[in-house]
Amino acid sequence: MTTGIAPDIALPRSHSAKRLCIIEAAARVFCREGFAGANIDLIAAEAGVSRQTVYNHHGDKEKLFVAVVQDIxxxxxxxxxxxxxxxxxxxxxxxxxxxxxxxxxxxxxxxxxxxxxxxxxxxxxxxxxxxxxxxxxxxxxxxxxxxxxxxxxxxxxxxxxxxxxxxxxxxxxxxxxxxxxxxxxxxxxxxxxxxxxxxxxxxxxxxxxxxxxxx
Amino acid sequence: MTTGIAPDIALPRSHSAKRLCIIEAAARVFCREGFAGANIDLIAAEAGVSRQTVYNHHGDKEKLFVAVVQDIxxxxxxxxxxxxxxxxxxxxxxxxxxxxxxxxxxxxxxxxxxxxxxxxxxxxxxxxxxxxxxxxxxxxxxxxxxxxxxxxxxxxxxxxxxxxxxxxxxxxxxxxxxxxxxxxxxxxxxxxxxxxxxxxxxxxxxxxxxxxxxx
DNA sequence: ATATTTTTGGACATTCTTGTCTAAATTGTC
DNA sequence: GACAATTTAGACAAGAATGTCCAAAAATAT
Structure with missing residues (x-):
């Protein structure tokens, strides 16, 4: 579950790892609570990440939601x-x-x-x-x-x-x-x-x- | 759709009528927006009733939700x-x-x-x-x-x-x-x-x- | 017509949430 | 070890929503 894949481009490793973590956590929370009920603090906590990081990666609750749906x-x-x-x-x-x-x-x-x-x-x-x-x-x-x-x-x-x-x-x-x-x-x-x-x-x-x- | 039924007990007519209106409107809004996303002001407006009346009748957003689900x-x-x-x-x-x-x-x-x-x-x-x-x-x-x-x-x-x-x-x-x-x-x-x-x-x-x- | 109940509209305090900002800490790179 | 980028924690402003209170208005019953 770590990385282990060819470093095609010099991806900051934990950067994309965190990105995935956030998507997964967001999926769980959106699924449990729905879009309106989902709480970004909760998503961040469940992803083991600070709230700011969520915003850094996805900018916006709505953008995050779209990214999650796309991914799944x-x-x-x-x-x-x-x-x-x-x-x-x-x-x-x-x-x-x-x-x-x-x-x-x-x-x-x-x-x-x-x-x-x-x-x-x-x-x-x-x-x-x-x-x-x-x-x-x-x-x-x-x-x-x-x-x-x-x-x-x-x-x-x-x-x-x-x-x-x-x-x-x-x-x-x-x-x-x-x-x-x-x-x-x-x-x-x-x-x-x-x-x-x-x-x-x-x-x-x-x-x-x-x-x-x-x- | 008005009343027309036998007045068994002296029900305030528009009282129970409004009750129904509220339930119907709440059903629509809960259905559209989900529980978390539903807005009581919107339910009141859609029922053609003041917000306070909603609270008078059902006390609470959660109680209202339960009443709606029961009814439907x-x-x-x-x-x-x-x-x-x-x-x-x-x-x-x-x-x-x-x-x-x-x-x-x-x-x-x-x-x-x-x-x-x-x-x-x-x-x-x-x-x-x-x-x-x-x-x-x-x-x-x-x-x-x-x-x-x-x-x-x-x-x-x-x-x-x-x-x-x-x-x-x-x-x-x-x-x-x-x-x-x-x-x-x-x-x-x-x-x-x-x-x-x-x-x-x-x-x-x-x-x-x-x-x-x-x- | 009067008395009682319900409804109304609006003000209000409180809480929660989003999204931003910043300085410090951590991480990874060279 | 030094440097750059990312992450963190927390403070913060703005907005929205819940639920309460109250005095005036409307509707209902007697």
Whole structure:
């Protein structure tokens, strides 16, 4: 967690380290308290940094907020697409492989702290900063539906499932894998591994009952 | 919308009328701004009432907030169970009837302003007031899953569908009817009638593909 | 019409927060 | 070890919001 990376340009080491610390702490506090309720003194304390340093780095509460959302958005998008790349294109056991994929999706993108943060802030502040979040929306969810839809289309082409509208099927798949978790997620709680797996299993079973190849 | 009801006890008319006005205005403002960001002057102005009157009625910003959540929770629960009572127990055309039911659910419970309010505040403030929202959770969602599950079980008993775990199936149904709307709902936007219907239709079609009786 | 209750508008003290400034201390570099 | 940059702690001004108090005005009931 220190640095250890190539010193491309002579970055003041602890400078950028503190920058990250601040972003992380700010993310936690914004997530807990919302934009209006977040207190810069608290952010500074939680980052282990003086208040002035926060202002030195980010200038402004609003700028800090935007930086935090940007950062988390990017990280979440990366996680989504990385997980997407593990889709079982040539499944051994379609049901089991889809369950594992769904579990990964839940764990790495939906139920982790970044996912929770984004969901919460999206709902709380997307009215106030429409461009900020709709940007994420176009690059994240909109693309993931298309990408996941394409994967399902390929499965259909391989004769493993039968579907008509891949994008819609992708949305249904995503909705289903959270069906059992919705209330927990909405209350900002972290579902257990076991709950995540159970939810994924139930989802895939129904999914294949609807779209699986019939004998 | 005035009074018109039997004057059981000699209620000062505009007294309780103003009480309602304040609750409604506070709901709007809390929903827009969150608890911390909500401004009592603004609530008073939006209710068409002086600030002092707000304090006379509810004493405290926190008490006001609790009263608002209680009020909206009760109304939403009532709407849910009323809609639930229109479930097609003896369907004429199962698919069409389920679609209509899903549309009603979306319109009266999920996509309306109370639904939006509750979703937003649940996510924003359920950490700070756990008892307040978990109370609603036990009386609302938990019961609706059971109740809707029982309806599906009856359909299964009548030989119209084939299911194993009614409660889980109920959760899947509810998740599916919002699959296409999730992003809009999460951003606090109001999906159009057409979008709501489309989403319901897609959901029911998949639902019956999975659980409908096969010839 | 009168008496009672509620509402109003505004002044007010208090607290909290943001954002700036400055001098001292710490850190890292040469 | 000396020098430069960053960080720190604390003071500070300005503004905003909560909640209280009060006297005048309005509405309600008798």
């Amino acid at each position: 958005s990017d990280r979440t998008n990366a996680a989504i697409f990385e997980t997407l790349s593990t889709f079982p294109d040539r499944p051994d056991d379609l049901e089991a492989d889809l369950v594992e994929f769904a579990v990964r999706l839940n764990r790495n993108c939906v139920c982790n702290s970044e996912g929770r943060f984004l969901r919460k802030l999206l709902q709380a502040e997307s009215d106030r900063y429409p461009e900020l979040f709709s940007g994420w929306c176009d690059q994240g969810p909109a693309k993931i539906w298309a990408a996941l839809g394409a994967r399902f289309a390929r499965l259909a082409h391989a004769g493993l499932i039968e579907i008509d509208e891949p994008d819609m099927v992708a949305r249904q798949f995503l909705a289903l894998i959270n069906a059992d978790l919705q209330m927990l997620l909405q209350m900002g709680r972290q579902p257990s591994e076991e709950q995540q797996r159970q939810s994924a299993q139930n989802a895939v079973r129904m999914f294949l009952r609807a779209y699986g190849k019939r004998p | 929770s009760d109304r939403t629960n009532a709407a849910i169970f009323e809609t639930l009572s229109t479930f097609p127990d003896r369907p004429d055309d199962l698919e069409a009837d389920l679609v209509e039911f899903a549309v009603r659910l979306n319109r009266n419970c999920v996509c309306n302003s109370e639904g939006r309010f509750l979703r937003k505040l649940l996510q924003a403030e359920s950490d700070r007031y756990p008892e307040l929202f978990s109370g609603w959770c036990d009386q609302g969602p938990a019961k609706i899953w059971a109740a809707l599950g029982a309806r599906f079980a009856r359909l299964a008993h009548a030989g119209l569908i084939e299911i194993d775990e009614p409660d889980m199936v109920a959760r899947q149904f509810l998740a599916l009817i919002n699959a296409d709307l999730q992003m809009l709902l999460q951003m606090g936007r109001q999906p159009s009638e057409e979008q709501q219907r489309q989403s319901a239709q897609n959901a029911v079609r998949m639902f019956l593909r999975a659980y409908g009786k096969r010839p």
